[in-house]
Structure formats: structure tokens, C-alpha cells
Amino acid sequence: MKDxxxxxxxxxxxxxxxxxVLVGVSGGADSLLLLRYLLTLKNAWQLxxxxxxxxxxxxxxxxxxxxxxxxxICQQWGVPFIAKQVDVKGRKSVHKEGTQLAARTLRYQVFEETMKEVNADLLALAHHGDDQVETVVMRMVRQSNPSLLQGIPVKRSFANGYIVRPFLxxxxxxxxxxxxxxxxxxxxDPSNQSTTYTRNFFRLKVLPLLKQQNDQIHQHIQAMTERASEDQNYLESKANDLLENVVSLEENMVFFDIESFKAYPIALQRRAFHLILNYLYQGVPRDLSYQHExxxxxLLKQVKSNVSLDFPASLKVTKNYQEIRFHFLEKFDKEWADLQTLKVPSIVSLTNGATLSVGxxxxxxxxxxxxxxxPKENQSLFPLRMRVRKPGDRMMVKxxxxxxxxKDIFIDEKVPVYKRDRWPLIFGADGTLLWIVGLKKAExxxxxxxSKYIVLTYTDSNE
Structure with a gap:
């Protein structure tokens, strides 16, 4: 084993x-052996x-x-020992999680806290080859993301150092x-023999059948996960290049030209899609599924000019002509739906960050x-008022x-759907629509x- x-x-x-090295030890065979093994390296590696x-x-x-x-055991072997306790049942009750998920979350919180307490460089965990096989097969059965074939990582960043798994x-x-x-x-742990938990079902029912075909399957699966990680890292770097070259990332919003995006291979498009979601979501929602992908x-192939999708957590994905835009639904200020009187002189801030000056x-x-x-003599038009569009709005276009x-003017001018409900319209006091700001004017x-006029000036710093 040592070699x-x-x-x-x-x-x-x-x-x-x-x-x-902080070693997570439960008392089971895996973690006890890991501790015993690392102690054989202690002097040679000055651990x-x-x-x-x-x-x-x-x-x-x-x-x-x-x-x-x-x-x-630690007292016998002269190893510093730290005991911790967590409340899995309490977390399950609060967060409505399953037992294994709640236990894992709390366990890794403790690992992180303890690594910082002892200023550990490494957290050594005793996951082994059978764990790897179970993880990969479970993911293949339940999910469709190829990146998940990377399985349990041999080494990854964690807390102030790395998690390492020497027994894979x-x-x-x-x-x-x-x-x-x-x-x-x-x-x-007697619960390891219960098939109530999904992992135990695969461990007790599926893995023995696989080992009948190949008792070294853990070595093959480990080699596959390592290759999958190498491939994934390369493709991820290329997907990041795609984002840098084609995609515009703003706060709470992402957009790109469809044809430029589609010029890249589908493997990079798919990864870029997931990178976009990771950028927008603080934590990717559990109800985000393969169907959303x-x-x-x-949507990229959709021939209609304006189409939208609803994603979890109020994320909208819209196709506006040749642009795809990811954006969160914003709370709409009700005052913009109602008529606002424009004072002369004044400067009004608009919902898109632009300004309207009246003088x-x-x-x-x-x-x-x-x-x-x-013209100032058109008394029936004053005071001027402003609001966003309502169904049935019409204009006598100059x-x-x-x-x-x-609605038809917006379509003709190829105004994206997500902008239309926030576009400022200027009305006369008699209800005449005078100006779709920055777009069309009335007669x-x-x-x-x-010789005397009221002048309205639209200023958009983004143009």
C-alpha cells in the first residue's frame, strides 16, 4: 500500500x-487507515x-x-485531537434538506473553521476508489452534465489551503x-447498511454487479475522471475566451450577438451558457434543469424576432432580433405607469439612467x-406629461x-421587448402623444x- x-x-x-495536515477522522476503516498511513510519512515529510x-x-x-x-486512538498515537459537534436535525428542519446534504454542509463548515483555527495547509479526507465509482455512476444515472464525470476531485482549493484525497x-x-x-x-456506522440513502443503494446494489465484470473498476473510473478534469479545464479556458470575445457582462445582465456566439463549437457554447448562469446567480438554483439548457x-435557433424564457429566481432570457439577453426582472416603479407632469424648467431622471431636460x-x-x-402658443398641450406605454397607445407620426x-412603431424600429415597457412617452395636456422619446415625433x-418654444432634450450617457 505504501508505494x-x-x-x-x-x-x-x-x-x-x-x-x-488536518485529517478528518470518523472512526471508520477509511479514515483510521488514512491517519495511520500519514503518520508513516510524518518524519520523512516533516508533517x-x-x-x-x-x-x-x-x-x-x-x-x-x-x-x-x-x-x-489519537492519544495512543500522540496526535493532536479536536472534537466538534453539529446539529444536523436542526439544519434539516430550517433548510428543508435531506439528512446527507445537511450533514455534508455542516461537516464542511466545520472543516473550514478548523483549518483556519490550526492554520492547516491541507485537509486530508479518506474518500476511496469505490466512493469515486459510486459518485460517477450516480451522476450518470441522475444528471446529464458531462462536467460531472470529473467525479470527486483528487485535490481542490478549500479554506486557506487544499482538500486532498490520497486514497482515491x-x-x-x-x-x-x-x-x-x-x-x-x-x-x-450501521446506517451505511441502509438503502434508504441513494448512495448506499448504489454502494450495496450496483457496485457489486460492476465489480463482477471488473474488480479493478475503481482504477478505470479514477483514470477517466482525471482525463475528464483535464479536458474540462481546457474547454473551460476556451469558453472563457468565448465570453471575453463575444459576451458583454454587466451587473445583473449579460447579452451577446447570436451569430457571433454560434460561430463557436457547441461544446464551448454549452460551457459558456453555464458560465453565464454562474456569473448571474449567487448560487445556481436547484430547480435549474437540463430543460432550461x-x-x-x-432560443438561439428561434426565427421569431422577440421571444423570452423564464428561468428560476426571476431570471429572463430574451431574444430580441439578433441579440440574446439574460436579465433579472426588476421591480417596476408604479409612478412611471401614471402620468407625470413635466415642470418647466426641470431635469427628469428616466428609468434607463438617461435624463430628460425641459426648458x-x-x-x-x-x-x-x-x-x-x-411652440408655446399651443396652450392645449400644456402642461406636458410623461408615462410609459399602455395598450392601444397611438401616434400621429410626423x-x-x-x-x-x-406597439408597431417599436416593432418597426426593432426596439427590444425588454425596453418597450420602460420607454418614456411625452403627452400633451389634451392626451395627444407627442414624442416617443428619442424615436418618433408627432405632427x-x-x-x-x-418664436418661443418649450424644448425637451434627451441625454443618454450610453450612446
């Missing part, structure tokens, strides 16, 4: 000279080894006795064999699509002999002798 595990440690650079054992409070005195047993090269049978050779007497890729001027002033001049629906009567 087999040492070779694995050296290949993956799991230890370094002078490291402080400082500390043990932490956690009582999950699930089996009353029995689980408390497991921790006391580990403490007694060993099977459970080999661990029991070495426990006998070292004359170790582990304590077994399928809907996204269907006096003469006809000599320059006029473009960002400005609107209204240069067009007749009215046109605001406004004026005399050739008009």
Missing part, C-alpha cells in the same frame, strides 16, 4: 514538506498532523462514542485488507431625434398621413411667426 499511495500522492502533488472528528448528533450516544474512540487509488476491499495488516479496529439552445428656447435652436420643440400604434401645429 501505491505514495506514487499517487507524488503524481498529484498532494503533500509538501513541512505541511500542516504536522492534527485530527478533527465530528459528532453529527444522528445516533445519540453511539455517534458520541465514535468521537471518543477517535480521541483515544484504493478500493474499499484493499482498505479493509490494510486495516487488518495494521491491526486497526474501526467502528462502523435545451430551451436556451432552441425654454427659440426656433434658432438645433433639433434632432434627441430634441423636441413645442411625415405619415395617419395614426400608428406605438405638431405651429405658426411661421412662432
Amino acid at each position: 501505491q499511495v505514495l506514487s499517487f500522492i507524488e503524481r498529484h502533488q498532494l503533500l509538501h514538506n513541512g505541511a500542516t 504536522h498532523i492534527v485530527v478533527v472528528s465530528i459528532d453529527h448528533g444522528l445516533r445519540g450516544d453511539e455517534s458520541a462514542d465514535d468521537v471518543k474512540y477517535v480521541e483515544s 487509488c484504493l478500493s474499499k476491499d484493499e482498505i479493509y485488507q490494510y486495516c487488518r495488516e495494521y491491526q486497526l479496529v474501526p467502528r462502523e 435545451a430551451d436556451f439552445f432552441a 425654454y428656447t427659440s426656433r434658432a435652436s438645433h433639433e434632432d431625434h434627441h430634441t423636441l420643440h413645442i 411625415g405619415l398621413n395617419g395614426h400608428k400604434k406605438v 405638431i401645429k405651429e405658426n411661421s411667426s412662432s
